[in-house]
Amino acid sequence: MARIAVDMQELITKVTVVSKVVPSKVIKPILGCVLFDLTEDGVFLLASDLETGVKAKLNCEYEGFGRFAVDGKVFYEVVKTLPTDVGASLEITPASLSIECGKSKFKLSVVDPSDFPEVSLSESSVSFEIDASLLHKMIEKVIFCAATDEFMRNLNGVYWELGNGFLRLVASDGFRLALAEERLEIQGEIGFLLSLKSMKELMSVAESCGDRKLRFEYDGKRVGIVATDVETLVRIVEVEFPDYKRVLPKAFKTKLVAPTNILVEALRRTMVIAKRGSESIRVEAMENVLILSSRSPDFGEVTEEIEVRKEGEDIIAAFNPKFLIEALRHIETDEVELNFIDSTSPLQMNPLDVEGYLYVVMPIRIV
Amino acid sequence: MARIAVDMQELITKVTVVSKVVPSKVIKPILGCVLFDLTEDGVFLLASDLETGVKAKLNCEYEGFGRFAVDGKVFYEVVKTLPTDVGASLEITPASLSIECGKSKFKLSVVDPSDFPEVSLSESSVSFEIDASLLHKMIEKVIFCAATDEFMRNLNGVYWELGNGFLRLVASDGFRLALAEERLEIQGEIGFLLSLKSMKELMSVAESCGDRKLRFEYDGKRVGIVATDVETLVRIVEVEFPDYKRVLPKAFKTKLVAPTNILVEALRRTMVIAKRGSESIRVEAMENVLILSSRSPDFGEVTEEIEVRKEGEDIIAAFNPKFLIEALRHIETDEVELNFIDSTSPLQMNPLDVEGYLYVVMPIRIV
Structure with a gap:
């Protein structure tokens, strides 16, 4: 059993961030869940749709360790409707998650957490820092050109080209192409494609971070965007983006x-x-x-x-x-x-x- | 041929009001049209979906008389995108409606106006005045209870009961019922049902009139709500509303x-x-x-x-x-x-x- 005492505003903020990743239709119940991970480093909330994963640190008082999964949409709706001017106390057992907040009492069913997908990077080979607002603006300038058809896998996303002191984002649907670039301190040269869905997630992360710095990490398979307390991981799409330079x-x-x-x-x-x-x-x-x-x-x-x-x-x-x-x-x-x-x-x-x-x-x- | 010189803001306001009535799917092309009626009393814009009709007076300079019909949605979109800081001149012939506004020139096809439905009341048997904001509030308080199923004709609307110094609005979907009433100087006693669609139209008219007075008229078949420059007519639904008093x-x-x-x-x-x-x-x-x-x-x-x-x-x-x-x-x-x-x-x-x-x-x- 574990107990968490948390400020409602903090809980709402973190649950909102991770819930965005919970898909509305899931193949397995565990993918519709938010995971509570109570560790020695703190309490983390996690969600993943296999392609995108989010891990948010919950600033709270707690006792007990363990992993507990609860339906993400229900938990989000419960938290959003609770009063914000009081604290909440959560009690988690392998059978239920109880929430007490003011005169409201919820007792939510929990799901076996053992199948929850991994949400963390391997050792990063490329990393750099970027202003959240700058990244947001760059994505916004190209993302509308990406093909919306999911079957056009090589165009249904945004191509990232890093190297020679530049970050370059490119998107095209075959009829038009947009390219945005910025000078950045980057070691090495790499290029990869992120899906439109992942890009929308990153755009919303960048927007929510306002003027803060983001740390970008890449391990060859996944990209991590790390902000204070919140880490977003997206899988790269393993197909070739067309040679866009020939179109220019x-x-x-x-x-x-x-x-x-x-x-x-x-x-x-x-x-x-x-x-x-x-x-x-x-x-x-x-x-x-x-x-x-x-x-x-x-x-x-x-x-x-x-x-x-x-x-x-x-x-x-x-x-x-x-x-x-x-x-x-x-x-x-x-x-x-x-x-x-x-x-x-x-x-x-x-x-x-x-x-x-x-x-x-x-x-x-x-x- | 006829000519109209009009301030763009005035044109936008009046076209917006009448366009709301133009149905998105029409059985006959003429019902998708806005009618220009140039008479000795002025220029009127009219639209009707057979159930609801709107007639708005266009404050403008004009020469020539006649009736001209033009596709309502296209005309609305054209007017909405034109610059508002200049005037527009319209030239109407039986073949086309030309619009010049700044450096924009449109030439729109016109439709034979002879089939355009009648938009006017017979002699009114009941009439009274009411504040637009009060009427809006009363409708808002009951309309959410009306049945949304169009096949439940006797509940798919709002029942009006007038008499004994009261205006009473009642709506019910069979599971719940809302009743709003206000004291008003009303002669005679009548009751009639207006469809949910008509009620939404009247609610939007009342809302757009803010604090002004509306004149209500009833001719036994139709209800007219008359505001400055704009007259809205709705047909009553000829079915019996259930005896709601037994439910109270x-x-x-x-x-x-x-x-x-x-x-x-x-x-x-x-x-x-x-x-x-x-x-x-x-x-x-x-x-x-x-x-x-x-x-x-x-x-x-x-x-x-x-x-x-x-x-x-x-x-x-x-x-x-x-x-x-x-x-x-x-x-x-x-x-x-x-x-x-x-x-x-x-x-x-x-x-x-x-x-x-x-x-x-x-x-x-x-x-």
Whole structure:
């Protein structure tokens, strides 16, 4: 038997973090559980869906040692509804977990913990530190380009490239590609793919850590992101990411500089018609004017005019406006650069005069 | 041909109001349309799904008369994405509706307006004025009890009872019933049922009118709610509402007074277990203590204790906690009265010392 006395706010915080990993549908009951691990180093809460694992240290008073598993969703809901202004006392036996908090008493069933999956790294071969907010921003800038189809395993995630003093994240769904990079002190050179699901988990960890530093660790099979009290482990996907460097365009014939927000607004309007037609818009740059237009056989047509600065040749091309809007939302500069080769080659978009982010999108054939 | 020059903010407001009525799936294309009616009295925007109709006056400059119909969803989306800081000019011909706004140009297809349904009342037999905020609050207090199944036509709505200086709204799904009433200057006595869909529309109209007065009109077949510039018409449902007065309990054997919020919180916690078991909780009042408990064969059990003031006999009964929580959310007093007869009779809940709202819920048999 074991006893834990804990502040409710601390319990809610840690249970919330680990519960996010508990899958809503489980193959084995133990995977739907949160594990209490009472050790000499402290009390840890653990959850794992085999791909992602989280281990959070619970700051509490306790007596007794052992591992106890309880249904993760039920425990989360119980903890979330309990009053936060009092403490809770937990009593765990091999048969039940009792919670007393104010005038509430819960007695929850427990599950045999012996099958609970391992949540820890082997010896780490690569490690570095990164600001949580920076990592969050990098992930956000590329993750929307990843393929959402789980069967496209090599694109259903984000590729990490580390080395030469850079961390580079790349995602693509075959129609478009986003790349974000930052200078970082990194030893060695490695590249690996993390699934979209794992990336979402890491993004939420990074977001919850605000301005703090994260320690990154890699043991060849798994990646660990360690914050104070909370450790998140994700398994790498063992498939090859395509050679993205071959997609990046080299030389351009037309360069446009456009006001980012005005371009986004104009694209949103063309979308109203485009999504009821061929999902494409025509993009035409002549002199210093960019003309966007679209047509739907049933609903009508739209034309937008935007003043731009142009270098190089006139250009006519067609794109899915959704792909342009989604990228522009991640460009934080007032102006954006659109770099064209010709109407059949990929368009590269990037913030004006800022390094570290670029976006490539394939055109649609003009009919 | 007709021309309209209008401020974008005014256009957005009025298109938003009428678009809400445009059904997402339509049997005939004309029902998916917004109608422009340019008359000597002004320009009106109209929409109807045959059950609910809305007519909004557009404050604008215009020339030309006639009726023109355009796809409601497309028009709404176009208007919502246009810049709001400039005016728009519309040009309507029997073939198209052109919109120019800043550097945006749309040319939308139009639909033959001849089949557009009638949106106006016959001569009104009953009419009164009511504060929009009061009507909104009354609807909110009962609408959650209406049956959501469209095939239960006589319960899938809210019953209006007018007369004897009262407006009374009643809704029930057969398991519970809510009744809200207010004193109002009303001539005559009538009762009619409005569908849940119509009620939601009226609730949103009342909400959007804030503190203003609404004029209510009734012509025997339809109800009109008239606000400045906007008139909403709903058709009554021609079926009989059950005799709800027979359900209202008369004399009670037990009266509890409980703190509303503490009771809600305790119910939310019992729900965590109850929804994983028989969806019922046991309610037991002895001395001045109310004990709530529930049990799930797979997940465990919960007990809650609440201090209450009790008059009359001890009581044990069982309820669906969801039905109790939903009613308590609409009780605004710090304390709530629970009036019991016995474990098989309906429980009446009402705010302490406040008239005009009561809620009746059937117990579950204790097994």
